[in-house]
Amino acid sequence: MINDCFRLVLTILTYSQPNAMKYRGFFIVVLLFGLGFSAKAQSDYFFPPNARFDKSIPTPEEYLGYPIGTLHTRHDAIVGYLRELARRSPRARLDTIGETYEHRQLVVLTVSSSANLNNLENIRRKHLELVDPTKTITDFSDQKSIxxxxxxxxxxxxxxxxxxxxxxxxxxxxxxAEVRQALDEAVLLIDPAFNPDGRDRHSTWANAYQGNPLVSDPVDAEHNEAWPGGRTNHYWYDLNRDWLPLAHVESQARIDFYHKWYPNVVTDFHEMGTNSTYFFEPTKPFGSENPVVPRDNYDGLNNLFAGYFHEALDEIGSLYFTKEQYDNSYPGYGSTYPDIHGALGLVFEQASSRGHLQDSRMGKVAFAFTIKNHLTSSLATVRASVAEKATLLAHMENYFDSAQKEGEQAGGGWVFGDPYDDGRNQAFVDLLLRHKIKTIALNEDISLGDKTFKKGKAYYVPNAQGQYRMVRTMFEKVTTFYDSIFYDASAWTAALAYNMPYEQYNGRNELRGAVLKRSDLQGEYASVPRAEYAYLIEWNEYYAPKALNYLLDKGLYVNSAFKPFSIETHEGVREFGYGTLMIPVARQEANSNLVHAYIEEATEIAGVKAYAVSSGYSASGIDLGSGSFETIQKPQVLMLIGPGTSSYEAGEVWHLLDSKVGLPITKVWTDNVGRIDWSQYNTLVLVSGNYSSLGENTINRIKQWVREGGTLITLRSATSWAVASGLVNEKFAEGPKRETPERMDYATARDFRGSNAIGGSMYMADVDITHPLAFGYTSRELPVYRNHSIFMAPSANPFSTVVRYTENPLLSGYVHKTNLEKLGGTASLLVNGIGRGNVILFVDNPNFRGMWYGTNKLFLNAIFLGNLVSRP
Structure with missing residues (x-):
């Protein structure tokens, strides 16, 4: 314990901030008295001088056995301490709201006065009246700041x-007194870790490499954790981008809890480069702000709270900056999502010690001081939330009231639905309902534009609702911007990401139907009668690959239709398109009863429908014994991971196959590639990265493996590498030629370069729906996501360009005009044959952030059908 205290004080002293010197006396006290004074020393350092505490409540140090700042605390210990607080005090209650993929608890500690906690449900219900546009509240005196x-x-x-x-x-x-007032006037919802899995990955690393004495050298292993690092969750996703897509269990649990309360203020604490200082909002005015958030959020609340933050940080001598950078435009951030829900979202950034002590250009950054800065901002947030309670409550009430009125003034709404894909329809409706967007299942057909939406697969989202601004987020296309510099994505239209057919409805009459709840999406399983000849499953269903994988796992022979046909089924004559799965009964090793059982299990698990047929003779098109049916081989998938590869893209591939298909994927570190038995795999995935470091022998072995019949799938910069290295015989397209003025002001350099980058926008592409890599698509129009500057020419083989940008492709987001001029007509997906195998070249990422349901099928086709692509 004395050693821990010594290290804590050392880290405090070695941080070169203006007020650090005053703790030298404290250093001597700790050396002299050690254990007996450590708890008081910690309170003196971290908390305001006037703070007084109940001695019956254990400090974090007393519970953990070490002073805060001397070790990185494991998540289970964090949960344990919060549970102890709830056990000891009538001011606290701990709730488990979910768990991570690695089964760590997601918890929220609710802190308020004992009287408020005893009346918590009434407080919550009263607070929710603020988000109900049918209620008008003018007196906020009996409300609490959440x-x-x-x-x-x-x-x-x-x-x-x-x-x-x-x-x-x-x-x-x-x-x-300050604490007592805060607990009387506010309910605090403390979520200690949005990302427990990533936190424990990093904490284990930092603690394992901690030196004694501490090593502040930035090149030390403690400050350079191994790939993929602790930033991301179990599947290597950035959860601070997931508040909109809700691809992960952590985000889903958090959003459910969020909408249970609709807090007035939400904090989002981060760290940045070690050589920086501290950041709090406001962010960069106008250019970094979300287009649907009213100005009073940015001009009013943000600036109002900034006063509290700078006063608190001035008091402890911390350097900081505001208004220069960071982004509040993308709605999937934890600091932006609340802004679109009548709250004040607040992002904080702290220069990171990336360990316990690290050198920076302004001295040493100590873990303890980084903690103190965030603690100071936390207390200032509560102070401001209490002092400005009436303003916050009035803002929220006005926000949803004005949203409702704007929606009513806009009129109409949005009609959507894919007539061929229930799975994607259900997934999109589920996303809308999770975000509390009113959605209606239409009870009659409707035609809008060139689309007809059929009853049973047609849905309506009215503009006239309190969530009108989230409706805009989901459906609107935005191509006009105040600024041309984006920290992240400049487009996020969810309907496009799902490749969802939709049209704006401007009629005067409201469309009718049942208002949906998430429980309505469970549906009813449709059993298929036993067949003695064959079963058919339509490939245009999003979850058809899940059913296919299950059947292949069970050892059944499954064939894919390379031409359309119509045939008599147990439901009459039906048309079946490209990619339709045909499972014959007679040629299986299993008997017909077991085949039927497997079919029922597969379709129930995947939520798709199977059709029984009693004859192979078609009403039109190919018969079931045609050579235009190809037998599908079970994928044995390998993916290279590790330093030099994109953990984000690797995680997206892993998560897609795990969660949407149930297909295992072998992940091999690039420095272990020499141990691979290539005969055990038929599919190799290379995510973005530079694979030249694999060495000539390994690259030649991969080429030989493809020649022998393997399928190589490359994504984004891996595609660029494959072309540049001569692995495939494809060519880059001519990139944009930008004219740079002879002389420019130095201060404009960042903006000039940033405006020429493609930071994340949406484009229309033409897809060859007759190609095996596009089986299951029923329209040639396909939105794609692009966040790079790789321009690929169409293939010299006229049949090998599967997806190509249209001539004027921009749908939503920012793109510099020179980039847009060169993008039209270039390739988004190519296939190149080598020997008996294929290299499938994705210029874009079809799995971006787990949200692009619309392009996932391209990737899954590459997995299941890539080896069936021939070269006409």
Missing amino acids: VMLGYNVHGNEPSSSEAALLTAYYYVAGLH
């Missing part, structure tokens, strides 16, 4: 979870 203190969405930005422990202790054990 403050959600959220921490550690990026696992290797760990200081905020430590600050969460101190914040919880401060309000649970505090006896001074």
Whole structure:
């Protein structure tokens, strides 16, 4: 314990901030008295001088056995301490709201006065009247300010979870007037770790490499964790981009809890480069703001709270900056999503120690001081939320009231639905309902534009609702911007990401139907009668690959239709398109009863429908014994991972195959590639990365494996590498030629370069729906996502360009005009044959952020059908 105290004080002293010198006396005290004074020393350092605490409530140090800042605290210990606070104090209650993929608990500690906690449900229900446009509230005196203190969405930005422990202790054990007032006037929802799996990955690394004495050299292993790092969750996703897509269990649990409360203020604590200082909002005006958020959020609330933050940070001598950077435009951020829900979302960024102590250009950055900065901002957030309670409550009430009125003034709404894909329809409706967007299942057909939406597969989202601004987020295309510099994506139209047919409805009459709930999406399983000849499953269903994988796992022979046909089924004559799965009964090793059981299990698991047929003779098109049916080989998939490869893309592939298909994928580190038995795999995935480091022998072995019949799938920069290295015989398209003025002001360099980047926007492409890599698509129009500057020419083989950008492709988002001029007509997906195998070249990422349901099928076709592509 004495050693821990020594290290804590050392880290405090070695951080070169203006007020650090005053703790030298404290250093001597700790050396002299050690264990007996460590708890008081910690309180003196982290908390305001006037703070008084209930001694019956254990400090974090007393519970953990070490001072905060001397180790990275494991998530289970964080949960344990919060549980102890809830056990000891009538001011606190701990709720488990979910769990991560690795089964770590997602918890929220609710802190308020004992009287408020005893009346918590009534407080919550009263608060929810603010988001109901049918209610008008003018007196907020009996309302509480609801403050959600959220921490550690990026696992290797760990200081905020430590600050969460101190914040919880401060309000649970505090006896001074400020705490008592806060607990009377507010309900604090403390979420200590948005990303427990990533946090523990990083904490284990930092603790394992911690030196004694501490090593502040930036090149030390402690400050350079191994690939993929702790930033991301179990599947290597950035959860701070997932508040909109909701691809992951952590985000889904958090959004459910969020909509249970609709907090007035939400914090989002981060860390940035070690050589920086501290950032709090406001962000860069106008250019970094979301287009649907009213100005009073940015001009009013943001600037109002900034005063509290700078006063608190000035008090402890911290350097900081505001208004220069960071983005509040993308709605999937934890600091932006609340803004679109009548709250004030707040992002904080702290220079990171990336370990316990690290050198920076302005001295040493200590873990303890990074924690103190975030703690200071946490307390200032609560202080502001209490002092400005009436303003916050009025803002929220006005926000949803004005949203309703704007929606009514806009009139109409949006009609959507894919007539051929129930799975994708259900997934999109589920997303809307999770975001509390009113959605109606239409009870009659409707034609809009050139589309007809059929009853049973047609849905309507009216504009006239409190969530009107989220409706705009889901459906509107935006191509006009105040600025041309984007920290992240400039387009996020969810309907396009899902490749969802939709049209704007401008009629005067409201469309009728049943208002949906998420429980309505479970549906009823449709059993298929036993067949003695064959079964058919339509490939245009999003989850058909899941059914296919199950059947292949069971050892059944499954064939894919390379031409359309119509045939008599148990439901009469039906038309079947490209890719339709045909499972014959007679040629299986299993008997007909077992085949039928497998078919029923597969379709139930995947939520798709099977059709029984009693004859192979078609009404039109190919018969079931035609050579235009190809037998599908079970994929044995390998993916290279590790330093030099994109963990984001690798995680997207892994998550897609795990969660949407149930197909295992072998992940091999690039430095273990020499151990691979290539005969065990028929599919290799290379995500973005530079694979030249594999060496000539390995690259030649991959080429030989493809010649022998393997399928190589490359994504984005891996495609660029494959072309540049001569692995495939394809060519880059001529890129944009930008004219740079002879002389420019130095201060404009960042903006000039940033405006020429393609930071994330949506484009229309033409897809060859007769190609095996596009089987299952029923329209040649396909939105794709692009966030790179790789321009590929169409293949010299006229049949090998599967997806190609249209001539004027921009759908939504920002793109520089010179990029757009060169993008039209270039390739998005190519296939190149080598020997008996194929190289499938994705210029774009079809699996981006787990949200692009619309292009996932291209990738899954590459997995299941890639080896069946011939070269005409």
